[in-house]
Amino acid sequence: MDPIRMAQYGTKHGHAAGKLLAMLNNPDVELAGVYEPDPERRAALMAEPGPFQEVRWFDHKEELLDDPTIVAVASEGLNAESLDQTEELVAAGKHVWYDKPAGDNWPQWQRVVAQARQKGLHIQMGYMFRYHHGFRQVAEWARSGLLGHVFAIRAHMSTHLTVAQRAVISQHAGGIFYDLAGHMLDQIVWILGRPQKVTAFLRNDSGLVPAFRDNTLGVFEFERALAYVDIAAMEPRPMARRFEVYGDRGSAIIVDPFEPARTLRLCLEEAAGGYEQGEHFLPLPPQTRQEMYQAELIAFLATIRGHQLPDRPLDHELLVQETLLRATGGI
Numbered sequence: 153m154d155p156i157r158m159a160q161y162g163t164k165h166g167h168a169a170g171k172l173l174a175m176l177n178n179p180d181v182e183l184a185g186v187y188e189p190d191p192e193r194r195a196a197l198m199a200e201p202g203p204f205q206e207v208r209w210f211d212h213k214e215e216l217l218d219d220p221t222i223v224a225v226a227s228e229g230l231n232a233e234s235l236d237q238t239e240e241l242v243a244a245g246k247h248v249w250y251d252k253p254a255g256d257n258w259p260q261w262q263r264v265v266a267q268a269r270q271k272g273l274h275i276q277m278g279y280m281f282r283y284h285h286g287f288r289q290v291a292e293w294a295r296s297g298l299l300g301h302v303f304a305i306r307a308h309m310s311t312h313l314t315v316a317q318r319a320v321i322s323q324h325a326g327g328i329f330y331d332l333a334g335h336m337l338d339q340i341v342w343i344l345g346r347p348q349k350v351t352a353f354l355r356n357d358s359g360l361v362p363a364f365r366d367n368t369l370g371v372f373e374f375e376r377a378l379a380y381v382d383i384a385a386m387e388p389r390p391m392a393r394r395f396e397v398y399g400d401r402g403s404a405i406i407v408d409p410f411e412p413a414r415t416l417r418l419c420l421e422e423a424a425g426g427y428e429q430g431e432h433f434l435p436l437p438p439q440t441r442q443e444m445y446q447a448e449l450i451a452f453l454a455t456i457r458g459h460q461l462p463d464r465p466l467d468h469e470l471l472v473q474e475t476l477l478r479a480t481g482g483i
Contacts, residue, residue: 155182156453159216161237162229163188163197163204165251167278167445171226173203174445180453185209187216189233217244224274224456227251231331232323239264242273249452251278253334254473256324258483261473265466274462276452277469279338283447285436286406286413287339290397293404293418294343298425300401302343305379307336308394308408310387318361318385326354326480327365328385336381336395337475340372342464343397344379346471347372350478358386370479412439 158181160172175181185208188194197204210216216225217240224247227238235255241248242264254261254277268275281287294302309332313321324330329352341347350372354365366385371378394408402420406413416434423429454460477483 153180153457155180156223156456157182157184157221158224158226159184159210159219159222160186160207160226160228161213161216161241162227162234163193164190164230165228165234167251167280168226168228169203170442170445171228171249171251171278171449172207173442174449175226176203176206178446178449178453181449183207184219184222185216187213189213189229213240217241217246220245223247224249224452230320231255235260235264238275239267242267242271242275245271245273247274247452247456249276249278249449253330253476254469256330256477256482258474258477262470265470269466274452274455275466275469276448276455276462277334277338277464277472278448279335279472280441280444280448281335281339281410282463283444283451284410284413285439286410286416287395289416290395290404290406291339291342293402293425294397294399296425298402298420299397299399299404300421301376302397302399303377304396304398305340305343305377306394306396306398307340307379307381308383308392309333309336310382310384310391310393312387312389312391313366313385315360318364318366322361322364324480325365325482326352326476327356327368328383329354329365329368329370329381330476330480332383333368333370333381333479334472334476336383337370337372338464338472339395340379340381341471341475342468344372344374344377347374347379347475347478349373350475352479352481354480357384372475372479407433411441 187210
């Protein structure tokens with residue numbers, strides 16, 4: 153089977169180099185090239201060691217958009233520019249591997265998804281923890297009923313950002329919550345669906361970049377459940393990231409850190425699913441961030457080829473973004 157011809161639009165997203173490397177290393181991809189609209193950024197990448205030295209650079213975006221042999225594109229622009237770029241890609245008839253989150257403009261994102269549906273195009277958001285061994289197992293246990301009625305989910309995904317990084321993200325309402333919470337909401341709404349009510353606490357507690365919300369909490373209310381997502385930008389390294397799902401028959405926790413994850417804790421009221429009653433600590437196979445990117449790409453390609461349905465339908469991609477923007481004030 154011939155490789156799928158792909159390209160990359162933008163390089164300023166934090167995942168851009170990793171996604172490029174995934175395409176370069178995948179034998180089912182023929183990388184046509186990369187377009188970066190900022191000439192200074194392009195010059196800097198060309199001068200640095202790394203995967204961007206191995207690629208052809210497009211001088212104009214039309215070289216990418218107007219080439220019918222380029223079937224799919226990784227959308228890797230800065231969060232402030234990527235939704236516009238993704239809309240251009242969909243208008244040009246390209247499948248899009250789109251790095252998160254899906255912009256600040258909710259009507260525009262809805263329009264882009266509607267255009268993709270009309271054209272029969274696949275958009276897959278870059279929430280790599282969908283392909284994380286621990287998150288996949290916990291979601292399977294929760295959705296299968298092994299844990300019983302899920303009444304609470306708690307997610308902690310803080311980070312440590314420089315002043316320069318905070319300044320870039322500060323243009324987005326919600327600050328660090330806007331930047332990272334989508335990863336956790338992707339998991340939460342996959343398990344619980346659409347929240348009935350969203351309440352967020354978006355604070356600036358470091359004072360380093362006053363416009364940047366650096367200490368945040370989102371509370372999501374469902375008919376019979378609560379979910380809590382807390383994210384700060386100044387946690388000491390290494391960060392103690394954690395994901396916890398509680399049901400009335402069992403609980404499942406990705407013991408921190410969840411990247412790289414080492415252990416799942418499963419606790420059951422009664423024996424079920426091949427596990428005895430009580431507490432279990434289950435080792436997780438080693439998995440790097442780059443391996444998750446590669447797993448994302450494999451699923452994206454399989455969907456484009458018609459070998460599988462999307463792992464997450466477009467309705468889910470809409471729901472994740474709607475939930476994020478409800479928390480940050482974008483809706």
